[in-house]
Amino acid sequence: MKFLLVLHNNPAVLNALGPEEQQKLMQGHAGFIEATQKSGELIVTQALGDPSQSAVVRVRNGMPVVTDGPYLEAKEFLGGYYLIDVADRDRALELAAQIPDASIDGLGVEVRPIMFEAGAEM
């Protein structure tokens, strides 16, 4: 079963971390990636750029209108994700708990099942 482990970032929370904690966070992700690659559970992970780099496209009357900035003004935004393939939901929850973000006050990891997929031939 495939799940998306969604990392909702909150800049206020992340910026409040000391350099050591930030370092620990990075290392935690590196360790998580290595472990899930070895176990054959990780499909892909990607970290997204800052929302200030986003653009939102809306087509109105057939004309695209591009606005800079995030889709929603929110304290939390989509920071990145892990796409995993695991035995069951319990295992997905277990892995989510191993992501360092899950242990940081004010952050959490959202676990959502994948329903449909299409794309490059795997």
Add this chain to the structure above:
Amino acid sequence: MSEPGDVEDLLRELAPQVLGALTRRYRQFDACEDAVQEALLAASRQWADDGVPENPRAWLTTVASRRLIDEVRSESARLRREQTAAALAGLHPEAPSPEQASSVDDSLTLLFLCCHPAVTPASQVALTLRAVGGLTTAQIAAAFLVPESTMGPRISRAKQQIRSAGARFELPAKPERSERLAVVLHVLYLIFNEGYTATSGDDLLRPDLAAEAIRLTRMLHRLLPDDSEVAGLLALMLLTDARRPARTGPGGELVPLAEQDRSRWLASEIGEGTALITAAVNHPPLGPYQLQAAIAALHDNAPDPASTDWPQIAALYAVLAHIAPNPVVTLNRAVAVAMADSPQAGLDLLAGLDDGPLAAQHRLPAVRAHLLELAGDLDGAREHYRLAARRTASNPERRYLLARADRL
């Protein structure tokens, strides 16, 4: 010149025999498995161009042995060399391997090894498909819609775990054999279900896992013809697979059993499955696969939904719930009881599932919606169809459930 399909079939049939012979000789299952995989890839390239050699099995064994020795001799294996030197003593890679009389036992031993309890079911499935089924990592990855870079490590990890568990290349001892056989049957059933429930497509790169599961279970039935649960599982697969052409509509939408065009069911599979299960139920003990196959046979042999023998099906589910109780059995039993007795009797059975593992899944509200519809509670039915639609992870299923809700 040979037809590519014929070469492929031959390779996959020979794969477990060659791997069995190699593992029995050199012991290291994980290294042997890699070597055989490479030999299969080499063969599929070479045989398609040059034709199949006179003794294809000896060819594969020789090439795989050579790969194994290359691996042992290579830099990365230097540390292991001393340990394996003994195993390799007396090896002559150029000489064709003598034909093994016991390739039949080897395939069975391999199945037990791949379905070792130290490994998770997902990895048992992947390893079985590669080592016994002869599929490539790329094919297995495609079947499960994951990249090769995910599937490769999963298979390697499974082999490591089997090695760490101290498993040896031999049949499990008699006392634990039936327990271990249950795991093998479960893995084969998982493979079948993955293939059967996956959205059907014309993707030729995606191997047909249902057909592969049937092929492997057929092989197991040949090896253990007297085991009535093996026969039951093969019958269950055939009787389920027989409905496949009618199970989805032109747009990929699901067609429920009662609305399927029964003229599209595969008569030959129904005939074979029915014969198997009829013979198997005469050989006690009665197991869960035989019971499920007997239920499937009753459905498959009913000319139309109205003439389905629901009382008999409800009775078989009652036995199944007794010998192998689980929430999914209760769910199916509730439908049979609703048809045989009354919708309310079915709904009463469902009430027991509200605190269980199915409570958060889509199937419970879907079945409840169906029974509420039968009972005439259309508002309740609509609500539960929609609840089920929100919870399902399958697009065709979601469309089907929403359509049911809208139709009321």
